[in-house]
Amino acid sequence: MVKIGVxxxxxxxxxxxxxxxxxxxxxxxxxxxxxxxxxxxxxxxxGESTTIRRLVDKYGFMDExxxxxxxxxxxxxxxxxxxxxxxxLVGYDEPHIGVMDxxxxxxxxxxxxxxxxxxxxxxxxxxxxxxxxxxxxxIVEAGEDVEVLAKHNDRIVAARDRQFLGCSFHPxxxxxxxxxxxxxxxxxxxxxxxxx
Amino acid sequence: xxxxxxxxxxxxxxxxxxxxxxxxxxxxxxxxxxEAGAVAVMALExxxxxxxxxGGVARMADPRIVEEVMGAVxxxxxxxxxxxxxxxxxVLEAMGVDYxxxxxxxxxxxxxxxxxxxxxxxxxxxxxxxxxxxxxxxGEGASMLRTKGEPGTGNIVEAVRHIRKVNAQVRKVVAMDMxxxxxxxxxxxxxxxxxxxxxxxxxxxxxxxxxGGVATPADAALMMQLGADGVFVGSGIFKSENPAKFAKAxxxxxxxxxxxxxxxxxxxxxxxxxxxxxxxxxxxxARMQDRGW
Numbered sequence: 001m002v003k004i005g006v007x008x009x010x011x012x013x014x015x016x017x018x019x020x021x022x023x024x025x026x027x028x029x030x031x032x033x034x035x036x037x038x039x040x041x042x043x044x045x046x047g048e049s050t051t052i053r054r055l056v057d058k059y060g061f062m063d064e065x066x067x068x069x070x071x072x073x074x075x076x077x078x079x080x081x082x083x084x085x086x087x088x089l090v091g092y093d094e095p096h097i098g099v100m101d102x103x104x105x106x107x108x109x110x111x112x113x114x115x116x117x118x119x120x121x122x123x124x125x126x127x128x129x130x131x132x133x134x135x136x137x138x139i140v141e142a143g144e145d146v147e148v149l150a151k152h153n154d155r156i157v158a159a160r161d162r163q164f165l166g167c168s169f170h171p172x173x174x175x176x177x178x179x180x181x182x183x184x185x186x187x188x189x190x191x192x193x194x195x196x
Numbered sequence: 197x198x199x200x201x202x203x204x205x206x207x208x209x210x211x212x213x214x215x216x217x218x219x220x221x222x223x224x225x226x227x228x229x230x231e232a233g234a235v236a237v238m239a240l241e242x243x244x245x246x247x248x249x250x251g252g253v254a255r256m257a258d259p260r261i262v263e264e265v266m267g268a269v270x271x272x273x274x275x276x277x278x279x280x281x282x283x284x285x286x287v288l289e290a291m292g293v294d295y296x297x298x299x300x301x302x303x304x305x306x307x308x309x310x311x312x313x314x315x316x317x318x319x320x321x322x323x324x325x326x327x328x329x330x331x332x333x334x335g336e337g338a339s340m341l342r343t344k345g346e347p348g349t350g351n352i353v354e355a356v357r358h359i360r361k362v363n364a365q366v367r368k369v370v371a372m373d374m375x376x377x378x379x380x381x382x383x384x385x386x387x388x389x390x391x392x393x394x395x396x397x398x399x400x401x402x403x404x405x406x407x408g409g410v411a412t413p414a415d416a417a418l419m420m421q422l423g424a425d426g427v428f429v430g431s432g433i434f435k436s437e438n439p440a441k442f443a444k445a446x447x448x449x450x451x452x453x454x455x456x457x458x459x460x461x462x463x464x465x466x467x468x469x470x471x472x473x474x475x476x477x478x479x480x481x482a483r484m485q486d487r488g489w
Contacts, residue, residue, distance in 0.1 A: 009451055010214040010235060031452065046211045047235070048271055054233035055451055079211070112272060112294035113317045115204045118197040134208050135272065135294070173207045 002187045005030035005039035009055040011047020011080060015172035019180040025187065033064040041074040041187035044081030046134070046170050049106065052080055053096050062097070069099040074163040074190050076183045082166035083137050090140060100164040101143030108138045108155075120169075122150040122158055126178045131157070131169035138168050163190055200317035202339070208272070208295065208319055209340035209403040212236060212426055216416065216447050217405065219243050219430040222261065223268035229433070232443030235426070236272040236295070239265035244301050244348030245431035245470065248482065254302045256284040262291060274321070279488060280306025289318040295340070297321050300487035301347045301430075308489060313337030323407065325358045325485060327365035331386030331394075334402060341400065343424070344485040345408020348431050350472035352409045352418065354485060359406050359422045370398050408485065411436075411469045413449030413459055420453035437467030 001024065006016045008029035020027035020043075030036060042065075044052070056062055069075060077085040083106060087098040090105035109115070115134045122129050131152070139156035142148055150158035150167070158167035158179075163186065171179040198204075215235030220226040226237045241257040242250060256277050266273045272294035277284035279298055284305070288296050298311055300323050313320040314337035323344035324330035330341050343362060345355030365384070369391050372380060377395065381388040393401055406419035407428035416427045427450050429443075436442040445462040452458050480486070 008214075012210045012213060015210065047213070048211065048215060050230060050271055051215055051233045051235050051447070054231075054447070058448065106270060111292045112208055112319065113289065113292060114199065115208060116197050116199045117201050117203055132203050132207050134204060134211060170207060170211075173203060173210065 001026050002040045002184060002191055003028065003038060004041045004043060004184070004187055005035060006043045006045055007052070007061075007081075009047075009059075010051045011045040012170065012172050013045055016043050016045050016078075019172055019177050020184065022177045023180045023184040025184045033059065033061050036064050036068050040191045041076070041183070042068060043183070044075065044077040044084050045172065046079035046081065049080040049083040049096070052084060056084075056096070065097050066099065069097065069164070072163055072190060072194070074165070074183065074186045075099070076165040078167055078170055078172060079134065079136055082139075082168060085164055085166050086139075088141075100161045100166055101146055102139045102156075102159055102161065102166065103141040104137050105140050106137045107135050108140075109133060109136050111135065118152055120150050120152050120157065122179060123148070125149065125182050126176070129171075129178065130174055130176060131171070132173045133157075133169045136168040139166070205319035205339035206402050209321070212272075212340075212405075213403055214451060215426045216443075216450050217274065217426065217428045218433055218443060219428075220265060220434070223264045225434055225439070226265045226268045226273075228440050229443055230269040230271050232440060233447040234271060234443065236274055237265060237269060238274045238276065238297065238428070238430075239293075240276060243431040243434060244484070245350070245435055246348075247301060248348045256281070256288065256302070259287065259291060262288065262293060266292065276302055277311075278302040279304040280309050280311060282311060285311055285316065289316055293318060295319050295321055298338075299323065300344060300484045304487050310336050310489070313339075321405075323485070323488060324362060326361050326384070327369070328384035328386045329488065330362055330400065330404070331384065331390045334390055334400075335387040338402065340403050340405070342405040342407040342428055344488075345406065345410075346475055346478070347408045347484050349409050349475065349478070350411040350432060350435075350470040351475055352411070352415045353475060355406050355409045355419060356422065358408075358485075359404075359419060359424055362404065363423045366394060366400060369394050410446070411472060413445040413463050413466075416446045417449040417453035417459055420450055426450065431470050435470035437469075441466055442469070
């Protein structure tokens with residue numbers, strides 16, 4: 001069984017743990033950088049990206065997260081997590097972790113009253129996935145080697161770049177675990193490759 | 197594509213979990229709060245302790261203040277409307293505020309009825325002192341709760357009382373036999389269907405923060421330890437000697453609420469917290485927590 005961490009500094013942490021377990025993985029909350037050594041993959045949950053970033057810096061997570069990515073370990077960012085993974089942010093000089101080759105715009109659908117649910121198709125995952133968008137970002141541009149997995153109204157809302165998976169919406173707020181199953185498989189493949 | 201669904205409104209509060217929501221009265225304070233790592237700010241005309249001091253009728257903030265705060269930060273902005281004041285709430289919704297607090301800190305506009313919060317696209321947070329009050333607010337459509345405490349006092353005792361009470365009552369409902377649930381609903385003044393949902397989930401169906409009296413990092417950590425999903429800090433930050441430092445320390449204590457060495461370290465040399473008040477020194481009409489029905 002693969003062990004998947006959920007970065008537990010702020011946000012919807014427990015929902016991801018439930019989803020990991022429902023998808024056949026073991027989930028743990030990662031609150032300290034040294035815990036990254038224990039896990040095969042990492043989820044950066046939805047929350048407030050500015051808050052999570054501040055706490056990432058405060059507790060010396062940044063270098064460790066970059067190292068985790070360099071080691072080829074899978075990472076999955078939802079909403080705020082996608083913002084943290086992106087290597088380019090509209091309106092900002094510097095990215096956060098900056099490992100995924102996508103350009104992301106924050107709050108790009110508007111404020112909370114514009115937050116919405118919509119059925120979307122996720123390539124290779126689901127034809128009809130009920131996606132919850134909350135003050136959501138979207139991917140403005142994806143790098144050449146990035147696989148676009150889902151669009152909503154012509155905006156990219158889910159993508160995969162090598163071992164990095166990101167989406168604008170919150171799969172953890174529904175009981176549909178198909179996207180989490182997809183990520184758990186990515187972690188299982190990466191783990192078996194490392195042992196091979 | 198649907199806006200204003202329960203999932204979207206409650207989900208917004210889920211994203212705030214483990215965080216601190218700070219009261220601010222202008223753009224400058226909002227920036228300090230954002231920089232410190234607040235997950236949202238509450239735009240107000242006055243913080244609760246100043247509302248107490250000023251007396252008179254406390255109303256929704258001047259929309260100019262709300263607008264100024266919304267323009268200053270990228271984190272969500274909340275604002276308070278008076279209990280039952282349909283128009284204040286609609287005005288805040290029209291301005292694009294991200295969450296409305298139907299709040300006992302302001303002078304109630306209606307002494308019998310709360311807002312029908314299901315009617316709005318914008319989500320609401322409401323105060324509660326026990327499970328009956330919590331369930332009635334959820335029944336009216338609140339998407340998030342906060343225990344009331346006693347705002348503007350810098351005294352944590354009421355906040356502790358309320359979070360303990362709500363959580364003890366939730367545990368009781370969860371453990372109860374189904375046969376006993378209707379009578380419990382009657383006794384609590386709570387919708388029966390909601391108690392069934394709580395029993396089934398094993399918890400409240402919405403996020404519950406703590407509020408009303410948090411003045412130090414240790415207070416914030418205490419509320420987390422007692423089972424709050426996050427913390428509202430009103431007067432505690434900008435009535436302290438060093439707001440920026442206080443704000444950061446409270447955020448960290450909320451994240452790492454069981455790391456006592458860390459809380460000791462961040463609490464060193466913080467300066468003077470807001471001056472606290474003994475609850476028994478409050479006249480009955482000055483108790484904000486008793487507003488709400």
